[in-house]
Amino acid sequence: MNWTLVLQEWKFLPHAIVGVLSSPVLIVTLVLGGLLGMIVGMLPGISAVMAMSLLLGLVFQVPADVGLGLLVAIYVGAIAAGGVTAIMINIPGTPAAAATVLDGFPMAKQGRAKEAVEASFNASFVGGILGALVTLLLLPLIAMIALKLGDWEIFLVALLGIMLAGALAGKSPLKGWISATLGLIVAMVGMEEIWAYPRFGYTPELIGGINFVPVLIGLFGLTEIFSTLKQRTPYQIESKSGRIWLRVKLIRTHFVTIVRSVFAAVGIGVVPGVGESAACWLGYDLARRRCRRPDHFGRGAVEGVVAAESANNATAGGALIPTLVFGIPGSGPTAILLAGLFMYGIRPGPLLMIEMPGFAAKIVVLFWFSSLATMVVAVIISPYFIRILSSPREILLPIAGALGVLGAWAAGFTLFDVYCMLAFGIVGLILRQRDFPLAPMVLGVLVGRLADTSLRRALLTYSSDITGMLTRPVGLVLMVLIVVTAVSQWRSARVKKKSECNGPLR
Amino acid sequence: MxxxxxxxxxxxxxxxxxxxxxxxxxxxxxxxxxxxxxxxxxxxxxxxxxxxxxxxxxxxxxxxxxxxxxxxxxxxxxxxxxxxxxxTDPDSRRLGILVILIGGYVIALAGRIPFSIATLIYHGAIFYYLNVGNFLKIVVYSILATLLVAFVLPMLFEMPLP
Missing domain, CATH: 1.20.58 (Methane Monooxygenase Hydroxylase; Chain G, domain 1)
Incomplete structure (x- = not known):
């Protein structure tokens, strides 16, 4: 990997832009993909992976540009729309939108739902565009760092994400970390990958492990349904309905936050499997630390929504690196994208830029136009989805429950997944009653298996000399970051607790 | 607080x-x-x-x-x-009934009778319990929600039903 190749890709950028603009079919495809992505992003349990894999058979029958454009547009649309349900009904549409709940939902409850949705889409748009741009500009540098990532670093990034989520998601880091540890333990159930031993495999279904999607639906969706509907008069979202717009003033005000989140997200998005979920938390944490009024975070701060959403959309760019340069998918959607590339005879790998000059630039341009198409679709349909999602909770949430059942079933087409969703809904309800944040648990389930395998593989590799593992440069930086995060979060929680003069634990 | x-x-x-x-x-x-x-x-x-x-x-x-x-x-x-x-708290009792309604849908209905009928029964029961409106409203909402969950989405995503 060298800079000459990257300069060559930069030179192809104008050509790729003209290529998209001169193809009406591609433009229509990006708009339709953005719309479909937004719909699946907003439906609890229906994921971008499901929509992309369904259309994989279709994309084979259309030219490569159009097919890949459709997949990229669904991916971008789903990530951007995941924040909408997080804001409007306190149920993140995707795990990456978990941090958006922290400020987005309080904003909606304060009657500022439209403002929150607008901030979310504006941040998603700018974050997506900047993320792809930074990815292209720093491709050799990021690829060099990515090459230095081993199992130990993957484990540490997973740990960092969990530490941040645990500390930030709730009022008490202790409860956040307990929640995250519970999630990690849930991820241990099932056949482990190194010795193929069925851990906690008391039934045949448990040997297969606990699927992540039913856990997500149960903890976020069912818990919200139970907690809200148990009240005789549940809260209602009373927001001014109307169209959202691209607000230059909003982007200008929060530009530094967006740029900070973008760099953090691209950097961490490189780590396969764990980067995407950890990025929103890192972006949120950085914004909170740099803010003059960090106490506003968690109570409806626009900056919190902007930081989380720009980070999770920019990660798509970071996740492109392992997919294109090494052929390693960083997440479910990038795995489908990779399958799409193979179907068109494109071989991702270190030689991609030599064998197919201009291809990386084309993908980046597709990301840009997909972000734009998603924004345009959001502007057009926003009055409708804001109105629909502001419907009385007594009507909306039972339907979300049935959709959750369908989503859990679709995860593996077994009733066991549906039962898991119910069980985790009840567990989530108990934890939420005691003010435990649930997002760290979801993150724990999501990254737990990979973190465990990475840790043990690293220990196996360095079994003769463990200091070799501990002194790897990127690992050292990550370890320092984890210690600093843990100590600072603990201290700030103590200071906050003291100032709240003897309040209850929750 | x-x-x-x-x-x-x-x-x-x-x-x-x-x-x-x-x-x-x-x-x-x-x-x-x-x-x-x-x-x-x-x-x-x-x-x-x-x-x-x-x-x-x-x-x-x-x-x-x-x-x-x-x-x-x-x-x-x-x-x-x-x-x-x-x-004995009224909220807890309400919560218990909600858990029974959703749990009944998941454990007793889904996978045992046709999914569309199970979904219609669930929606009818939960909308009735939550008192979302008069009988006609409950029927209309239940049918619309069932159409979305048990017909439109499974057809769109070509998925088998429980």
Missing amino acids: KKATLTDHSAFNGDFLLGLVLLGSSLFVMIESLRMPMRGSSGFLMSPGFAPCLLAGALFCLSAGYTVGAYLKGGARGLRPWLRRAV
């Missing part, structure tokens, strides 16, 4: 009970992990039980901190009246 005093310990009863459950769970996971077979030359370090045991240890320490904190604030006092209050 209600301020806690030394005599107001009911706020911590739930924390104390949950802490005990967490401690018990962590001990169970730890014992089960230690029973997993040792593999490879590195002994327990490479055993399948290594990571769960490590996590159970972490959960035990964190839960111990949580439980002791609740205990010191009076969480162990007046547990029985607190439990009685929790069971």
Whole structure:
């Protein structure tokens, strides 16, 4: 990997832009993909992976540009729309939108739902565009760092994400970390990958492990349904309905936050499997630390929504690196994208830029136009989805429950997944009653298996000399970051607790 | 927010009970992990039980901190009246009925009778319980929701139904 190749890709950028603009079919495809992505992003349990894999058979029958454009547009649309349900009904549409709940939902409850949705889409748009741009500009540098990532670093990034989520998601880091540890333990159930031993495999279904999607639906969706509907008069979202717009003033005000989140997200998005979920938390944490009024975070701060959403959309760019340069998918959607590339005879790998000059630039341009198409679709349909999602909770949430059942079933087409969703809904309800944040648990389930395998593989590799593992440069930086995060979060929680003069634990 | 005093310990009863459950769970996971077979030359370090045991240890320490904190604030006092209050609370009763409705849909209906009928029954029952409107409204909402969940989406995504 060298800079000459990257300069060559930069030179192809104008050509790729003209290529998209001169193809009406591609433009229509990006708009339709953005719309479909937004719909699946907003439906609890229906994921971008499901929509992309369904259309994989279709994309084979259309030219490569159009097919890949459709997949990229669904991916971008789903990530951007995941924040909408997080804001409007306190149920993140995707795990990456978990941090958006922290400020987005309080904003909606304060009657500022439209403002929150607008901030979310504006941040998603700018974050997506900047993320792809930074990815292209720093491709050799990021690829060099990515090459230095081993199992130990993957484990540490997973740990960092969990530490941040645990500390930030709730009022008490202790409860956040307990929640995250519970999630990690849930991820241990099932056949482990190194010795193929069925851990906690008391039934045949448990040997297969606990699927992540039913856990997500149960903890976020069912818990919200139970907690809200148990009240005789549940809260209602009373927001001014109307169209959202691209607000230059909003982007200008929060530009530094967006740029900070973008760099953090691209950097961490490189780590396969764990980067995407950890990025929103890192972006949120950085914004909170740099803010003059960090106490506003968690109570409806626009900056919190902007930081989380720009980070999770920019990660798509970071996740492109392992997919294109090494052929390693960083997440479910990038795995489908990779399958799409193979179907068109494109071989991702270190030689991609030599064998197919201009291809990386084309993908980046597709990301840009997909972000734009998603924004345009959001502007057009926003009055409708804001109105629909502001419907009385007594009507909306039972339907979300049935959709959750369908989503859990679709995860593996077994009733066991549906039962898991119910069980985790009840567990989530108990934890939420005691003010435990649930997002760290979801993150724990999501990254737990990979973190465990990475840790043990690293220990196996360095079994003769463990200091070799501990002194790897990127690992050292990550370890320092984890210690600093843990100590600072603990201290700030103590200071906050003291100032709240003897309040209850929750 | 209600301020806690030394005599107001009911706020911590739930924390104390949950802490005990967490401690018990962590001990169970730890014992089960230690029973997993040792593999490879590195002994327990490479055993399948290594990571769960490590996590159970972490959960035990964190839960111990949580439980002791609740205990010191009076969480162990007046547990029985607190439990009685929790069971008879109208919100808890409503919650119990919701769990039965959704649990009934998941366990007793889905996969046993056609999914569309199960979904229609669930929506009708839950909308009726939540009192979303008159009979006609309940019927219309139930049919529309069932159409979306049991017909439109499965057709769009070509998925089999439970």
